[in-house]
Amino acid sequence: MSIYPVQILFKVIINFVPSDLGVEIAVKVKVPILGVVTIGKVKGNLKQGVALHFNYSSFANGDVGVKLKGSTVMLYWDLTAFGNNLKDEVKVFSI
Numbered sequence: 001m002s003i004y005p006v007q008i009l010f011k012v013i014i015n016f017v018p019s020d021l022g023v024e025i026a027v028k029v030k031v032p033i034l035g036v037v038t039i040g041k042v043k044g045n046l047k048q049g050v051a052l053h054f055n056y057s058s059f060a061n062g063d064v065g066v067k068l069k070g071s072t073v074m075l076y077w078d079l080t081a082f083g084n085n086l087k088d089e090v091k092v093f094s095i
Contacts, residue, residue: 022044022045025066026040031086040054046073050064060082062079063078065077072093073093
């Protein structure tokens with residue numbers, strides 16, 4: 001997703017361990033001149049849900065997470081960047 005002049009990149013790595021359903025989320029932001037900057041990383045499991053909370057003052061803040069909705073794995077976000085609010089969720093896959 002893009003908010004000129006910043007492109008926000010999501011990277012979600014899902015590790016299937018039958019007893020745990022481990023998840024790692026990394027949020028990266030591509031900024032002109034600086035390039036790609038890692039905002040943060042978090043690990044957990046889908047049973048409990050995993051969310052990365054970040055706050056970079058007036059630049060960007062919000063939440064990005066992965067959760068189970070029934071048997072569907074959902075990626076969700078609620079972000080504010082440069083005064084623009086972005087909120088949505090998408091299906092990643094079903095288990």
